[in-house]
Amino acid sequence: MTSIPITWIVTVGITISLVALYTLGAVYAERKISAFIQDRLGPMETGPFGIFQTLADVIKLVLKELITPAAANKALFILAPPLIFVSVFAAFGALPLFASPVDAAMNVGLLYILGVLSIDIMGLLMAGWGANNKYALLGAARSVAQIISYEVPATLALLSAVMMYGTLNMQELALDQGVYTEQTTYFLGIWDVTEIGGMLSWSVFRYPHLLIAFFVYLIAGLAECNRAPFDLPEAESELVSGYHVEYSGFRFALVMLAEYGKMLIVGIIAAVVFLGGWNTILPNMAGLPLAEWTSGAPGTLAGILWGACWILGKALLIVVFFIWVRWTYPRVRVDQLMTLSWKILTPIGLGLFFISTIWKLAEVYGAIG
Amino acid sequence: MAEKNRLGKALKSLLTGFQVTQKHLKTAGDQREHKPISDPHYFDDADKAVTIQYPMEKIPVPDMGRYRLHMESEDCIACDKCARICPVDCITIDSFKAVDDLGYTSDGSKKRLELAVFDIDMAKCCYCGLCTTACPTECLTMTKVYDYSEFDRDELVYHFGVLNPEEEADKRQKLEAAQQEKKQVGTAKKKGGLGLKKAGS
Numbered sequence: 001m002t003s004i005p006i007t008w009i010v011t012v013g014i015t016i017s018l019v020a021l022y023t024l025g026a027v028y029a030e031r032k033i034s035a036f037i038q039d040r041l042g043p044m045e046t047g048p049f050g051i052f053q054t055l056a057d058v059i060k061l062v063l064k065e066l067i068t069p070a071a072a073n074k075a076l077f078i079l080a081p082p083l084i085f086v087s088v089f090a091a092f093g094a095l096p097l098f099a100s101p102v103d104a105a106m107n108v109g110l111l112y113i114l115g116v117l118s119i120d121i122m123g124l125l126m127a128g129w130g131a132n133n134k135y136a137l138l139g140a141a142r143s144v145a146q147i148i149s150y151e152v153p154a155t156l157a158l159l160s161a162v163m164m165y166g167t168l169n170m171q172e173l174a175l176d177q178g179v180y181t182e183q184t185t186y187f188l189g190i191w192d193v194t195e196i197g198g199m200l201s202w203s204v205f206r207y208p209h210l211l212i213a214f215f216v217y218l219i220a221g222l223a224e225c226n227r228a229p230f231d232l233p234e235a236e237s238e239l240v241s242g243y244h245v246e247y248s249g250f251r252f253a254l255v256m257l258a259e260y261g262k263m264l265i266v267g268i269i270a271a272v273v274f275l276g277g278w279n280t281i282l283p284n285m286a287g288l289p290l291a292e293w294t295s296g297a298p299g300t301l302a303g304i305l306w307g308a309c310w311i312l313g314k315a316l317l318i319v320v321f322f323i324w325v326r327w328t329y330p331r332v333r334v335d336q337l338m339t340l341s342w343k344i345l346t347p348i349g350l351g352l353f354f355i356s357t358i359w360k361l362a363e364v365y366g367a368i369g
Numbered sequence: 370m371a372e373k374n375r376l377g378k379a380l381k382s383l384l385t386g387f388q389v390t391q392k393h394l395k396t397a398g399d400q401r402e403h404k405p406i407s408d409p410h411y412f413d414d415a416d417k418a419v420t421i422q423y424p425m426e427k428i429p430v431p432d433m434g435r436y437r438l439h440m441e442s443e444d445c446i447a448c449d450k451c452a453r454i455c456p457v458d459c460i461t462i463d464s465f466k467a468v469d470d471l472g473y474t475s476d477g478s479k480k481r482l483e484l485a486v487f488d489i490d491m492a493k494c495c496y497c498g499l500c501t502t503a504c505p506t507e508c509l510t511m512t513k514v515y516d517y518s519e520f521d522r523d524e525l526v527y528h529f530g531v532l533n534p535e536e537e538a539d540k541r542q543k544l545e546a547a548q549q550e551k552k553q554v555g556t557a558k559k560k561g562g563l564g565l566k567k568a569g570s
Contacts, residue, residue, distance in 0.1 A: 036397030039393055039401075039418050044422060328386045
């Protein structure tokens with residue numbers, strides 16, 4: 001009994017420092033990539049190439065005064081940032097960073113993540129309403145409408161993948177896409193790649209329709225993170241900065257931390273469900289056991305290190321892609337946003353769901369594999 | 370059919386957007402060179418970084434740049450023309466008649482006035498350059514120095530006067546003495562003259 005709280009503290013500590021470090025890096029990356037795309041240099045003064053810029057920003061934010069507007073609804077205003085942060089941070093609990101029978105091995109893993117992330121919407125609405133500012137309220141209203149709309153295609157895309165594996169457990173989802181699975185895996189449903197592994201046994205290659213699901217999830221994920229081109233809730237030009245316009249100091253830092261953390265969560269979910277989770281990218285091919293060399297058996301130290309590298313690498317690539325998208329596309333209109341969600345992505349998601357159903361039935365009745 | 374075309378068009382334009390941004394992203398490490406627009410390769414660097422890390426690197430300024438004023442005190446004849454033409458009154462001149470021989474300026478004008486004070490308040494200057502055209506000896510010029518901000522506003526007043534206070538007091542005394550002497554000589558002459566006249570009549 002005494003050992004459990006210590007493990008918890010260690011796990012929470014590691015996760016918090018991981019999220020904080022990642023946010024520092026992601027904000028720096030965002031500023032640098034945006035600068036490079038716009039032919040600028042970005043932060044250059046604080047440390048070599050400005051690498052300490054975000055650290056300096058955080059120190060500044062923490063030292064700043066916490067201002068509560070006189071007309072704000074104080075309880076809602078003060079409670080909102082911790083709620084937003086906690087709901088995002090709680091989702092990290094079910095994300096597998098490496099192969100392990102304990103870590104993130106929750107039977108309702110994916111459902112739990114999606115459910116906990118939805119509490120975030122409550123926080124946004126509390127922040128927008130509590131600030132008693134018309135910009136904040138409009139931003140929050142847009143944000144909530146947008147996240148709820150895009151949760152439909154995102155969940156449909158995830159479900160069509162989940163159905164193929166028959167589990168919501170993030171560990172099992174990841175395990176079944178690599179060389180250590182006990183199932184038989186088929187590339188494109190025909191070629192047995194159980195021993196080859198690597199990229200060939202990832203969801204998107206085993207079931208080609210999941211490649212479309214992956215892109216549907218990416219687009220919906222962009223919208224759920226309130227990121228450009230779906231950053232209407234924060235539209236600087238019209239709403240100043242949306243629901244967090246009245247926040248200052250550490251509360252603002254919490255909101256930002258949650259926003260970037262959410263991006264990492266979307267990246268990790270996409271990596272686990274579609275891109276093989278903590279499994280290696282290299283297959284056992286041409287006589288070389290590349291997959292075995294670049295991954296460790298579940299439970300071993302090598303497995304932990306390789307797994308963490310692969311899954312964080314994949315998730316961070318997705319985050320970089322999100323940043324690249326933000327600095328490439330202009331913001332969509334509200335009607336375009338809703339059209340994309342309800343008239344394009346949701347029907348595609350339903351179609352994919354239907355294909356998954358047929359595929360699963362065919363598997364069960366022996367037509368495939 | 371129309372719908373299909375629209376989707377294709379949309380996807381194509383999304384990809385074009387990525388192409389554009391990745392082109393700029395790739396060349397972001399290269400600094401744009403400072404070339405004049407007359408250079409035939411001026412537009413070759415369009416995708417490179419434009420940022421100039423200012424205090425460390427600067428855009429070259431032409432040698433004839435029209436920024437901070439400079440005055441060659443040795444060439445000044447204290448004619449006061451610059452101070453009078455200045456639209457913002459940023460030049461203050463105080464001069465008095467020289468007793469000693471001050472010599473000539475580099476363009477051969479005789480210097481007859483001691484330059485006690487020649488202050489230019491660059492905080493007021495509007496960089497019109499009228500003073501430099503008014504200057505008869507071309508001692509007042511504009512230089513290419515443009516970054517000369519100061520913490521104290523008084524530091525922006527540049528002193529070009531050649532005399533320090535002791536020298537000035539000394540020279541003024543000399544002038545006064547000389548003038549006194551002249552006066553006495555003059556009155557003596559006057560008296561003498563009158564005497565002559567009287568004698569003549």
